Amino acid sequence: MQSGTREANPQLTSRSKLPYLLSCNGLSKKFDKTTAIDGLNFSTQVSRLGLFGPNGSGKSTLLKLMLGILYPSSGTIQLGIDSSKIRFIPDFPNLPKSITVDEWLEKLEKMFGDIPLNIDIQDVTKLDGNLKLNELSAGQSRLIALLPVFYGKPELIILDEPTNFLDMIIREKIIKLLKQQIEISNSKIILASHKMDEIASFCDSVLMIDKGQMVASVSMSLKNRENYLLHVDNMISLREMLDSSDIDYKSMDTITGNATAIQMSWAFWKVIHKFTKSGGTIESLRLINDFEAVLGEF
CATH class of the missing domain: 3.40.50.300 (P-loop containing nucleotide triphosphate hydrolases)
Known part of the structure; x- marks a missing residue:
């Protein structure tokens, strides 16, 4: 000591x-x-x-x-x-x-x-x-x-x-x-x-x-079960769709670049369907670990 x-x-x-x-x-x-x-x-x-x-x-x-x-x-x-x-x-x-x-x-x-x-x-x-x-x-x-x-x-x-x-x-x-x-x-x-x-x-x-x-x-191993981290090829287009649907999300800087943190909902999946149908690509979708969740506030 x-x-x-x-x-x-x-x-x-x-x-x-x-x-x-x-x-x-x-x-x-x-x-x-x-x-x-x-x-x-x-x-x-x-x-x-x-x-x-x-x-x-x-x-x-x-x-x-x-x-x-x-x-x-x-x-x-x-x-x-x-x-x-x-x-x-x-x-x-x-x-x-x-x-x-x-x-x-x-x-x-x-x-x-x-x-x-x-x-x-x-x-x-x-x-x-x-x-x-x-x-x-x-x-x-x-x-x-x-x-x-x-x-x-x-x-x-x-x-x-x-x-x-x-x-x-x-x-x-x-x-x-x-x-x-x-x-x-x-x-x-x-x-x-x-x-x-x-x-x-x-x-x-x-x-x-x-x-x-x-x-x-x-x-680093536990997951935040409410929020997911989404990487797409056209973040501006996705966020315009989220805004027009009144879906809450958060922009986060992560190890692999800027991403969107969001809670899963039926309205979100409808936006994702619209986004991909318009030619957008989902690069990754995964649970946010605790470090990333707190880092968004840090």
């Missing part, structure tokens, strides 16, 4: 006995006159937790409070994994600038063991092993900083905006490899991100925060 004083912090070995991944009780953190975390109460037993919110919402501060890098101004926070079994990649890692890429990889292998995935890490990075880390670009530095998660089998991986500065091709490659690493290592993950697709890819449950406060805690 971490509280407002360092003396109240127990031995890290006791964390592995806790029955949950994360628990916060009245947690607050202030920096001078700024409140970064404001009275947070939350606990979860899930193994794949997302922290979702805009930049400056308090995600990074919460991660540092979990790990004891920062201490609360008030309240408590408990993380149910021993710190020796955690691999943490912060938003702005402090890399050893004077060593080369090859020396960094050797250091990781000595610290954490072999890479369990059947990959050549040099082939993934495409970097000259003789380059020093202070000679790398922002994207290359971010890639190098992510590599510790692939060595050994961490019990918990904590990532803070992991794909910032990565180009699209290497981002997709890293996401794919990270999924494989989590699977083969049976690792838990806590992922802080403002990117909806990353949260949807990795997380079973999401803590949505803004201005240091909890907006909602939602499951």
